[in-house]
Amino acid sequence: MKTRLAVALLLALSAPLLTHAAPPAATAAPASIANESAADAAFRAIYEKEWAWRQAGGGEASEDGDAPESAARMPDVGPAAQQARLAVWDGVLKQLDGLDAKALSGVNQVNLAIYRDQVFNLAEEVRLRTYEMPFNSDSSFWSNLSFMARREMKTAQDHRNYIARLNDVPRYFTQQTDNMRAGLARGFSVPRAVLDGREVAISNVADLTDPTRSPLYAPFKKLPSSIPAAEQAQLQAQAREAIAGKVIPAFQQLRRFFLQEYVPKARTTLAAEAMPDGKAFYKQQIHEYTTLDLGPDEIHTIGLAEVARIQAEMNAIIKQVGFKGSFGEFLTFLRTDPQFYAKTPDELLHRAAWISKRVDGVIGRYMTLPRARFTIVPVPPDIAPFWTAGRGGMGTYWLNTYNLPARPLYNLPALTLHESDPGHALQGALAAEQGELPEFRRNSYISAYGEGWGLYCEKLGVEMGIYETPYEDFGRLTYEMWRAARLVIDTGVHSKGWSREQALAYLRDHTALSEHEVTTEVDRYISWPGQALSYKLGEIAIVRLRAQAEKELGDSFDIKAFHDAVLQQGSVPLPVLEQQIQAFIAERRKG
Structure with a gap:
């Protein structure tokens, strides 16, 4: 059928x-x-x-x-x-x-x-056949189910459709495990080195005894008042039955497969190029995530140059604050001093909200604003242990409040600028409003463009006055260093034979990321080839195009017009962005 x-x-x-x-x-x-x-x-x-x-x-x-x-x-x-x-x-x-x-x-x-x-x-x-590896250390088909529950449901039929999807989870999981078996058979798998503990998100559901405690039940805790009470009770009962009878057993079976088959048979190599057709696979991953046809050696060289440039700026801040000690000792100070860490999840969330409101006070000078706004919510607890510090998109900025000693406050301004406004939340909302563009441009996401814009926004925060202390500015630089180090680590692991320990040491020695973040990020690069390359290469392109516009337009350069020209594209490959901004510069020169 x-x-x-x-x-x-x-x-x-x-x-x-x-x-x-x-x-x-x-x-x-x-x-x-x-x-x-x-x-x-x-x-x-x-x-x-x-x-x-x-x-x-x-x-x-x-x-x-x-x-x-x-x-x-x-x-x-x-x-x-x-x-x-x-x-x-x-x-x-x-x-x-x-x-x-x-x-x-x-x-x-x-x-x-x-x-x-x-x-x-x-x-x-x-x-x-990338569908034969449907997860990595950051994202997975099973953890993504929790986002399904966040879809807006207004009617009883919306909830019935959702229950039907819950009842279909066993079939869906069976197809995914069959695909993963096929991947294992040809040596196409997530490396064994990054699999320890990854079953936790599966166990969080598999071990449930009360289906109402599952995040998947959340839509039924408060149903729309337009649904009659009797029908509400019926929907709630059907949801509990679907989660208890179909979803939880499917997660239990998935856990058995993961621990008894996948982990023991996963490949012992790290490099993408070590897999079957690995060079072609990595080449395509680079193209998809960067929209450029650069080779690993070229990207590695760019990364090393950026690391050296940013290191000099970091050293200048250490001198500015009068710290007496080595670079490594300064990083230890940042990672261990209590002044740099929130004591409660609410404190972290409130600080992020305050930063975003300070951005609201000045952002209108820099770009045209969308009508849509965003909210700030904590990352769901079932996926938080292996998730990144935060993630944003149209409507939502997810902030990871798990393991607060790993979430330094000096990094929070850069993270918030990247994930909310003027980063992902604003960019996505503006793209959706470009009604003259085809839907495939308004409703798609190209990593090099989107992540490049997000990283550029971290730098823009300096002009906007968002960084209030030298430590927050160092946090910005450590985030930029993090993205530059990715160019070195991703290509080092997937094309140059780097070990996991070598990659961990490189990120640890060059950034003020916590040890937890260093580990989760390196494992992400190992298990998700190419994605980490998009940030810095995209930002480099935007920074270069802005510098060209400022030079060629001189006193007539308008920062708001430049940003609007970038943002009104929707989401585009970097070569297309280059063409469009060159046209923008030429048009402004005529004017």
Whole structure:
């Protein structure tokens, strides 16, 4: 049945083959649909059809967040469905390469460059069978279920659909474990070195005896008043039954598989390049996360140069505060002095909220603001032990309050700038408001652009007056050093034969991150090749483009206009951002 459905979806996407060339920059507004050329109409037909299929669930990946809001089942992640998706995306790529790109409007030439790379990456993920490794030390299909419970549910039918998804968890987990077995059989797995303790998030659910204590039950603790009381009680009973009868046993079975099969058989190597087709896999990971076609050696060299530059700035702050001792002794001081740490989770949350409100006081001078706002919430406890210090997106800034001695306050301004406003929360909200852009640009996320912007915002905080002490400025530099060190560590581990101990020592010796953060971050880089490269390479691009704009525009340079030009792109590959900002500079020079 699943195979027939996938074939039907594939046939629905069949379209006449339409030539492709590299897009130039574009600044003109898009033509209305009524006036569009035949080439523009053909391109729009391709992307609208594929996007609608993807949003309806056809292109769903291994996380529920990629399924439609009305889904009454978990994603189909079996090999047949994966290959059917690949056939669709390969078909779309063939159609795109058949387009006469020069006949497209300037705006659509840009859209084509963005959309083609998006589809290419989706296809390559399947082609390389990355679905056979559906977790890393940072994220997993089982922990992502807790985010499913955060979806807004307004009606009884919304809650019934959610219960249906809970009841489908055993089938979904079985498909995932079958995929993981296939990965183990060909040596494609998360390295054994980073698996110790990773079953904790599984056990947090597997060991539950009261289903109402599961985060998955949260939507039923306070149901909408529009649902009659009797129906509320019925929904609550059905949710408890689904969690107790389906979800908890599925987690228990997953734990047995993880401990008895996966951990013992996981590969003993670390490098991505050591896996089957590893060089091709790592090359694609670099392309997907950086949008650039740089080799590991080039990236490693860039990282070393950035580490040396930032180290000099860190040394200057140590001299400024009058610390007598070595760099290592200063890091020990920062990691151990109680003045730098919150005593309660609320203290950490309140401090982050105060920083974000101080940003609100000045941010309007630097960029046009979106209508949407964000909230600050603690990371769910079942995933907090292995999660990063914080993470942000449209609507929410998740702050990790687990293990407070590992969450230094001097890093908090940089973290908050990155994850909330003007970082991820603002960027995502603004992207969603760009109504003239196609949905595939408004509702997608490109790591090099998004993480590059987030890291740039940490630096922007200096101009905005957010860092109040030299220690907070050192925290900013330690975060920048952290991202520069990633370039060295990621390429060192995955291409140059670095050991885990070598990577840990490098991050420990160059940053003021706590030991807990050093460990969780290095394990993240080991198990998630390429992702860590996006931050610094993206930030370098934005900083370079701003410097060029300031130099060429002189007194007419407008910081707010520059930021708006960056943010109004949605989410784009770095080469496209380069083209668009070059066009912005040229246009402002004429003006």
